[in-house]
Amino acid sequence: MTLYTTIDSPLGELLLVGEESATAQGGTALASLSVPGQKGGATVEDGWTESAEAFTVIAGELRAYFEGSRTRFGIEHAAGRGTDFQRRVWKALEDIPYGTTLSYGEIAARIGASRAAVRSVGTAIGANPLLVVRPCHRVIGASGALTGYSGGLDRKRRLLDLESHHRAV
DSSP states (O other): OEEEEEEOOTTSOEEEEEEEOSSSGGGEEEEEEEOTTOTTOOOOOTTOEEOSGGGHHHHHHHHHHHHTSOSSOOOOBOSSOSOHHHHHHHHHHHTSOTTOOEEHHHHHHHTTOOGGGHHHHHHHHHTOSBTTTSOGGGEEOTTSOOOOOTTOHHHHHHHHHHHHHHHHO
16 A cells, blocks of 8 residues: 655655555655655655555654754665666665765766766666655765756755754764
8 A cells, every 4th residue: 555644844845655564663665755846756646545644753764864863764665666777876875974975976886887877877866766865965976066856956955964064063
């Protein structure tokens, strides 16, 4: 069963979509986290069930992240999402330490892809359905410039600033 809820955040209202899971803490595995106006973001579909209670644990982890007391998520992700290549890229995102950044080329190197695969890496990052939780905001251009964030560059900057501030404190 597909479940959803919305929660307020410093990025605006977040749409959380998940699936019931016997192994996830709180009983829900996260399938998608979207922000308003996100390119390719989820939208509520017929047949989905609204349940704020199903996302209590997930919402708690997100609030702790935004408050600066959580630097890694323990949220179970819904299985079966993405291609093998996307899953390799997404795993590399999860390994970027809080408050730091890597370039698209560095992500390509970490997954054993050639330098020519940088565009493919960018496309896989752009398809990440779990903004914030799978920290694609920590990936920047080779020059250090903020580039490509499906939630908008302003949100990317806010997330990086939040992590930088909390890391310094």
